[in-house]
Amino acid sequence: MDDDYYLSCEEDEEEEQEEELEVVEDDYDKYCHAQHDENSSTKPELTCQIITNETLVAAQKEVLVKVMDFFTLKKSQARTLLIHYQWNVDKLLDVYGEKGKESLFKTAGLTVFARTSLPESRYSLRKKMACDICMDDDLQFYSMTRMDCGHCFCNNCWKEHFTVKINDGMSKRITCMAYKCNAICDEDVVKKLINPEVAEKFDRFLVESYVDDNKRVKWCPSTPHCGNAIRREEDGGGEVECSCGHQFCFSCLCESHSPCSCLMWKLWSKKCEEESATLNWITVHTKMCPKCSKPVHRSDGCNLMTCICGQHFCWLCGGATGVRHTWTSIDGHSCGKFQEDKAKELEIAKRDLERYTHYYHQYRSHTDSSKQEDKLRKSVREKAALVSKKTHVSVHKDMKWVTNGADLLFRSRKIISYTYVFAFYMFGRELFKGEMSDEEREMKKNLFEIQQQQLIGNIESLSKTLNEPFDGYSCGELNKMKHEVIGFGFVVDKLCKEMYECIENELLGPLLAGHNHKIAPYRSEGIEKAIEFGADMV
Structure with a gap:
């Protein structure tokens, strides 16, 4: 019976503790929910998605299909448009609504009409053609290629042109070789004329353009690089956490630094890297030799300084002097007047x-x-x-x-x-x-x-x-x-x-009107964690 008595007492004590803690937890949960509801009603939460190497093509295709369907274009043409407008479909449609289709395409360097085929008659098979680039006038029609803009050159010249552009990293928007022609060459034609390894490099650049040229998508700046990119559903900055665990500012790609603005953090990082405190100490406690410009520090003694280079100068004003001095004067030099400006400069430097x-x-x-x-x-x-x-x-x-x-x-x-x-x-x-x-x-x-x-x-x-x-x-x-x-x-x-x-x-x-010092908002649940592309948004 004694055992039963103690067990029942222990159970009663545990029940009381549980009830008491439930009250505390309920109050805390109510506060958290209230904060979340308040934040949700005043500032809609921006969602982020993680785009991996495996899902990059799918993420790009999602945008390409929208433009292809809207304008009845093939994939290469839609990509040319999107690269020019930095993959911003809203901006692209705004330009279309304001200026029309012709202006939209012309600005992007896109020429949309059926490519004129080279003649294939019996006569044309015997007729020689000329290339205005290499000046070869003994070419067969099958060794020539005409682009959508109408310009026609030999395949060897096209190949060299495309290869140079791709290897120079200018592969996303390769323009026609003709003088003052800004038309973008069809990527399908480009791939057909270049070597397979160059074509593979070109294709990779086109796919990665979805990140490199897109303001809403940025590579995770983790070191070593995890290979992920983060897509923000809305314009603007903020802080985000990648699946690799790296937290960073979406605006400047530096480590998360809120409540500092990006400019503040940039200035601070530079200040720390340059060891400005050491430089400031040198400014306050040393004088530059007037001959060799090396800093000289005075620990004690009189105002006649001698640099290691042999130059004598006055500590009071930094001016060069002779070697002789007395208690009242320095040979060949006089600086008895108080210099207000220099005294203020030293005081400001010390305070800073x-x-x-x-x-x-x-x-x-x-x-x-x-x-x-x-x-x-x-x-x-x-x-x-x-x-x-x-x-x-x-x-x-x-x-x-x-x-x-x-x-x-x-x-x-x-x-x-x-x-x-x-x-x-x-x-x-x-x-x-x-x-x-x-x-x-x-x-x-x-x-x-x-x-x-x-x-x-x-x-x-x-x-x-x-x-x-x-x-x-x-x-x-x-x-x-x-x-x-x-x-x-x-x-x-x-x-x-x-x-x-x-x-x-x-x-x-009150100061934001003249400065860009916006900060990432505070989140009770911590920095937003991006979710995998394709996962349901919560």
């Missing part, structure tokens, strides 16, 4: 160096943390699997709450690292000089830093909780940890969303 060092240190610290938390995600999954196997409490069979928390931690940590890059340019004078008063800049900076610090605090709390050895926890300890992870996750997600709204509406919003 300190500012850059601060933001770079914060950026690197959070970037290093994100690398550790990427490893933490794997550790959390392993621990969660162990807990799911050994626990007898049904509410802990599903450990998604802890794996979702680890994913959110990794995403939010990357976001917070990029906020320092954003702040460096947003509140500096490099990009928005003259567009904000000092008072306005300081006010916006304070607003942003308050949100930034709140987010950092909750990220650190979430990180500390997830680093706990929960695979050895009791049921009660797991329940407590679950409350904390869900609670901190709730706040982190909410603060990320509010920070993005602040950046878009209050910080960058």
Whole structure:
């Protein structure tokens, strides 16, 4: 009876814990659904598809068929049109509606009429023909080819022309050889006249044109290259994740960098690569020798400097001098006047160096943390699997709450690292000089830093909780940890969303009219994962 009593007590305790956790989970789920519904109603989610080497032809054919059917064209003609209009069917149809079919085709270099066959009468078989390219006037009719534009040259000249263009990488739109003729040669005729290996290369270029010339399709920039391309269903940027796991910005193909704009990230990357901090230090703490232009650093001593090249110069103004000096003067030189401009330049350079060092240190610290938390995600999954196997409490069979928390931690940590890059340019004078008063800049900076610090605090709390050895926890300890992870996750997600709204509406919003600083929107579920081409869109 004693055993039955303890078992029943344990079961009652487990039921109470399950009910309590269900309430917490229900509240969290309601919040997530509300956020998703709100995002869906205000910003329709852009969907992305992964196009592999195996599905590239099918993806291209899908667009070709639309144009072939609409204009009653063969595949090569439809492809010529689409390559010119960068595979944008909407743009192609707009031009057709505004200017008509003739203008549409002429602009694309497409001539659509039945090719005039060369005469095959008994007389023509004996008649010699001439090629205006190689000037050979002793050619048979079967060694000549006439293009849709009407120009006719010998097959050898056509072959050489096509081969050179293809090997030079200009194979997608090969124009006629005739002077000032912009007509595009029929790809079927091109393939017939060139060698098989060149024809294979030409065919590959035509297929890959669907990615290379298409603004809505881009190769995944993973290294080494996974071979996939990503197609975005709508125009615009955003961040996307390929099936290989690589996350990148669709606009600039750099690593995902939101909430930085592409320009901010480009400038920051270049600044870091060029080790501008070192150059800035040299500017502040050294003077250039007036003879050999090498930097000279003064650790102590008087103002008469001697370079390793033997040149003497004055540290105060950098001017060349003689070798003699006294406490009051340097031989052959005088610079007793205070130079206001140079003093200001040194002060500005020093301040800029300190500012850059601060933001770079914060950026690197959070970037290093994100690398550790990427490893933490794997550790959390392993621990969660162990807990799911050994626990007898049904509410802990599903450990998604802890794996979702680890994913959110990794995403939010990357976001917070990029906020320092954003702040460096947003509140500096490099990009928005003259567009904000000092008072306005300081006010916006304070607003942003308050949100930034709140987010950092909750990220650190979430990180500390997830680093706990929960695979050895009791049921009660797991329940407590679950409350904390869900609670901190709730706040982190909410603060990320509010920070993005602040950046878009209050910080960058008023400045977007004169600058291209749009940022990828925040997604509670993380960067959008592209799905395989042909799969059902959700």
